Amino acid sequence: MDSENIIMETKEKNPKVISINIVRGSELSETARATKGISRDDLVEIRVERNSPAEPKIMKLGKNQSPTLRFKEALKKEGFSGKKII
Amino acid sequence: MEDKCVFIIDEEILNKFSLLESQGEGYYEGENAQLFFEYLSYRIHNKKAFMIPSIYKKITSKLKINDGESLAYFKNWVKEGDIGESSDTTEEQDTISLFETLEVLHEKVFIISDKYEGNTNFRNIPVLTMDKLNKYLKDKKEFMKYINDCFYGQGY
Numbered sequence: 001m002d003s004e005n006i007i008m009e010t011k012e013k014n015p016k017v018i019s020i021n022i023v024r025g026s027e028l029s030e031t032a033r034a035t036k037g038i039s040r041d042d043l044v045e046i047r048v049e050r051n052s053p054a055e056p057k058i059m060k061l062g063k064n065q066s067p068t069l070r071f072k073e074a075l076k077k078e079g080f081s082g083k084k085i086i
Numbered sequence: 087m088e089d090k091c092v093f094i095i096d097e098e099i100l101n102k103f104s105l106l107e108s109q110g111e112g113y114y115e116g117e118n119a120q121l122f123f124e125y126l127s128y129r130i131h132n133k134k135a136f137m138i139p140s141i142y143k144k145i146t147s148k149l150k151i152n153d154g155e156s157l158a159y160f161k162n163w164v165k166e167g168d169i170g171e172s173s174d175t176t177e178e179q180d181t182i183s184l185f186e187t188l189e190v191l192h193e194k195v196f197i198i199s200d201k202y203e204g205n206t207n208f209r210n211i212p213v214l215t216m217d218k219l220n221k222y223l224k225d226k227k228e229f230m231k232y233i234n235d236c237f238y239g240q241g242y
Binding site for chain 2: 016017018019020021022023024026043047063066067068070071072074075076077078080081082083084085086
């Protein structure tokens, strides 16, 4: 495996999250709501990742997927859980 | 009906949120912090809290690791206050500058911090300590119903 392939593989395993936006379904276009089966009141996470297709990932947040629980999991995964950030 | 206030926060609320997992003394305040971030997500208007640049930069440089997921969540809820930067000013002065700037643009501005309680420079500024924040959020009946449904009830 050459170095270029190794780099590609590493990036695929560790996608860089560019942005996360948590919005109400009402903030999405009607087309996006209809395509993804999202109601106006649903909470939705829009995630953009480097090395992923240009289209952002739109995910309806259901039970036990509250934004703060997901943030808590991310902090835990990155070693910040249970300690002060600064 | 949702109020259109904005919030200025500092590192305390994020630190308290990250201590939530510890299950120790900080658990209650960690839950307060969690409730606050849920409230920002729930809102339609002003879904981001403001932070003075010096603290914002410290936090974002610390969270800029691995795949950047926690940084992306942080930026979903918090934005850097546009007050410029000066090495001559203190954190307290920057906080007051940010408050005065936002006060012109928004109908109500709250500072959330335990740092300034009893500080006479903040006499005429609405400061919510973590305890006051808890009461402020729990008084919002529709929001608390939403939280109960999400975490303990039928789900959303």
